[in-house]
Structures are given as C-alpha cells and as structure tokens.
Amino acid sequence: MKKPPAAKVTGRPGFREWVDKQPDPGWGLMPLTHITKGIGAEDIIRSGRVAATPCDTFGESLAYFFYGRPAYRVSGDGATKVEAACPYCFIFDPLLIKEAKALHAFDTGAFSARLYKHILLDEMSVADFSLDRDERRPNRIISAVFTTMQTYFDGDTTKVITPEKGARAWEFHARSYLQLLTSPGRNEPDDRVCSIEVTFGDSVPLDGHLRAVVVPHTLWDGAAGAPWLAYLHSAGVTIEPYLFVPGRHPEHYHALLESAVRQLYVKWGHL
C-alpha cells in the first residue's frame, strides 16, 4: 500500500498548534481497529481488504479506522447499526497509520451528525480538528488529555484534564475539544468523541497489516467454524472469540469486545 501524496491541510490551524505544543510521550503506536457486522467481516476477509466506501462527510471514498480503541462509527441519522447487535473487530498493525490519508481527534461521523453541537460552535468545521497525517499527534493528545494509554483505551473521561488546565482561554478549539470530552449530560457520542479517527483514501489490504480479528464465538467452534476465518488463521492472524449470546444490550457486547481487545494489547505490550 502506497503512502498517499501530501494533501493540503485545510481548516483552522489552532487545534494542531495546540497538539504540537504537547510533549511527545515517546510511546509506541497503537494498533488500528475497524468494527463491522458479520456479513461485512466476511466481505472484508473474502476480498482481502477493508474497502474504501463513499463518505458523506468528506464527499469521497474512505476506509475508516480508530486509533487503538475498538469504537464504531455512528451513522449520520443516528440509527442503530447491525454491528451493535453482534460486532466483529479487525485489529491492524500500528505502522499502518503511516499510510493514512487523514487523522482526526474524534469520530467525524458523529460530528457531521451534529452530535457535538451542544459544545462545538457552528463555525467550527471538522477540518479544524484534523491532525493531518502526523502519526505522532495521537499520542501527544492522549498523553496530554488522558495522561495514560490505558485511560484512553478505557474511554475514561473522568480522568481527562479540565479545559481550564489543558488549554488557554484563546485556544478555542482545544478548549472546546476538552469540554466535549468532559461535558456532563452527553448520552450519545461518549464512545466516539474520545476515539481518534484514522481514514484511508484507498482500500486497506489485510495481507501484511491484519494482526487479529475478534469475533462472536459462534464463528469459531470446533465443528462449524467459518472457513473464511480458518483461512485467516492459517495465515497467522489471531482469532479471538468472545461469548455471543443473543438478546443482550449492545453495551454488553461492546464490553466483551473491549475486554478481548484489551487482553490482546496487554499480550502484545501496547497496554
């Protein structure tokens, strides 16, 4: 996969300037995650790539990932996705981020669905919160805002630095971002607002990049495992099943998925 040519950075520079002021913690990069539903997972594995699909927010075809956290994109109309009822998570090599087209401080889908409107001014655009393609910026944000990678992974906004401490009064975008993370009464974007988004302009091949897939246990039993998963397993990709029992709350599945991803990260030394 080729690194895309440098794109002209749009949007106001204030947020990026604030990020670049933060010390580089010197941590290793985190893996990238992509959550989908069962049929989406099968498509990805059979085609050998995460396809770039048309995106309303940016008006072009993109493939979406999150930095470290197993979050999933909220849809534009706020509707529930099938993946919430039975999620599958692909975990990619951290170095893949070097080939990204853009990084953003949060889920841009939630931004365009106006889920952040209670904090962010109408004049603020999604491009204002772009981190460009600088792969050092995610860890700078995490270190400055969440203090530890563990806190970021947990999405624990109770430990986020206060807006007053974290940014000066004139650093409008940084303050708004911190307020967004700490604002009480949010009921929707909590998972996505603290997940750094990584987008690719081309389809992302699995070969050479995919490290693990977290799947419902029904896909990975002894007698009836999915053959397309067996193929990945043969290729050296870790298959991590989680207990999937129907009729549970989406948060229950997400907690099990998160727990499985956490264990893999601990084993691999990322947490």
Add this chain to the structure above:
Amino acid sequence: MTTGQTEYHVVAYIPMGGIEGPGFALPVFADPNNHNLRLVQEVDEYTALVAAFRLLQGGSNEGIRLANGPVAKIGGELIYIFVSEDGNAHAGRLKEIEPALRTFALKCPERIAIGLQIAELVGNTEERRAARGAMARAVMSKSGVDTARALYERSTLNAALWGKLISSAVDANAARRIAGVRSKLIATLDHRGRISLDLQALDARDNVRIDQDRLKLELEREFEHMELRPESIPTKIAPRPSKVAEDVVQEALVRLSRTGRQEERIALLLDYVFRYPAASVDIMGSYSSDRAAYARSLIPEIRQMVVDAAPTFRVDKAKVVERVRRRFARGMPTSRAFLLVYLSKYLGKYPEVNALLRKHVPNKMTLAGAYRNTIRKNLGLEEPDGVSRK
C-alpha cells in the same frame, strides 16, 4: 405516536452467525408509524424486558422476510429468532421457542457454539457448566490454550459476573451504574477453581451491597477449573483441518506411517510442524499417537508446546528440539545417536536448531561417535573428520 401498549411486529430477521446454517438471528420490527422504517428491540438489562425500539440503519431492505411474525411491546418479553437445521425460523418469546432450542441441542450436539448459546439462555447451572467446558475445549483444539482461556476464563466468566451483578442490583439506577463500568469488573479463575473478584470500579453505594463471598460461590458452581490441555479434547470434536492445512496433514501422516524408526518419525514430525506453522495444530491433532512407546510418550509434550504457540505460530524450535533430545538422552540413551542423525538430517536447515545440535555432536571416542561424521555433514560442518584440506 407510540405508547407502552404499541405493538411492534417482527417482519424480518438478520442471521447473526452467518447467512447459511442454523443459529440465532436478530429480529427486525416494522415501525408502526412508518412501514418503510425498521426497528430493533433494546433490552432493559435490569428487568430483562424490552426497554425501547431503536431505528435500524438500512430501512425496509434489511433482513430476511418473516411472515406472521410475533409482536412485542415496551415492557414485554424479548423476541428471539432461531433458525434450526431444517431452515425453519422459530420466532417468539424464550419460553415459546425453548422446545425448538432443546430439540436442536439434542439433534445437533456437534454444534457446540450454538449449544453454548442455548445453555446460556435456557439451561440450568449444570447445562451451562458443561456447555462452557465443551466450547473451551473446541476452541483449544482450533486456536490453542491461550484463546480457549480467553473465551472461558475471561469472556464467558466476566459475562456471567456482569449478568449477576446487574440483575441483583437494588434498583434500575444501580443497575445502570454497574452496567456503565462492567468492562472493568473482572472475575478470575485460579488453578484450584477458586474465583477472585476485582470490583474496584463499582460505585461505593453498589459495592457495599454486594455479598462477594456468595457471588464467588455462585460463579464457582458454574465454572470449574479446566485442564485446558490437548489431551482433554474429546474425539468427537477433534480438529478439522482447514483446506489449506488438509493436504499437509495428509502428506505428513502418510510419510510418518512409512517411516521405520521412531527417532526418524519424531524428527520428521517436528520438521512438518516447523515447516507448516499454520497447520501445526492440525498436524499434532491428527498424529495423536505413535506406534513406538517412547515416541508415543513424547507426543503430548510436543503437542502442548505447539498448541501453546499456535496463536502466534512462534514455536521456539530450539526449545522443542532440546526438550525432545533430553528426553531421549535420558530414556533411550542407546538410541541417542540415531536421534541426532535424524534431527540433524531433517532439522539442520533451521539455523537455531542447527546451532543447538552442533553443541551435541558426539565425541569420536563414544559409542555414538560412529555417527559423528554423518551428523556433522548433516549440519553443514566443513568436512567429515579425517578428510584433509588440499
């Protein structure tokens, strides 16, 4: 406008375990106010009843159509859909479809993963315990001990812990607080079958109300400590090699059956395991015994090392060979030289094994010294003894 008495009809379902074959499916409801919109039910985790209906992305194209589907309403029981092995979709409340679920479990015992879902939904303590154990062994046969433990000792155990904590909360608010931190509530099963709990993330108001000793006892009743070893894999769920691995396994079995000496079979077996890491578990699962007693005694040990390494395919070749060499040196000292001949012949190509074996080339003065030159040659050492450079 909808009220608590509004009825929502199931009009379709989305299979969750793959399009083909039996399994549970996600019920899709028609929006009573707009028939082009589709909804999914959301459970109240405290009462286990329907809390809400949420808009499903995708509209009326989502799912496989279901005629005369059951109805649900807020505050009522959840609707489940199960597609049995004959392709029939059984839709209804859990009690209504329980006979179909139990019939399936009896007719299709090999569907271990679905059996576990059924046991979790309608089984008693013993049934859940048995189904969890069977699933862990099935996963171990496929992905190794680490993955089996991840499913059994983390995912399944923690899901049980969260379920007990939420359902026993004093009120709905407490249940919400507990659910909000569930991913940080952890139960651990030790090697004696004892459960320990990490509930630090709980709000103090909830923590004081929990009888941890009783909770631990309840979980210990449902989770036995399992010896997750390859020997504990029941024959009926023996690993089924993937298509990629099938040919390799077949070839290995044929060659092993035609090989006369047990020392050579062991070396050949290790060569197949090292050469085809992705098929290594399948090879060891298929070659479960050897016709010679000593080689037979080594198989479980080799298999354990392979299974442990399976998730990453990073088997420590030198470590495995050294263990085999030592076991032979102790138990079959007279055959030690033969083993070295075959280990060097088949495994000398692996640098780390070559380096190891070079340290064990027998001395000329020993009984095994007769094979010294063969072993040296196999390891690529310059010339056999006695051949001078010109």
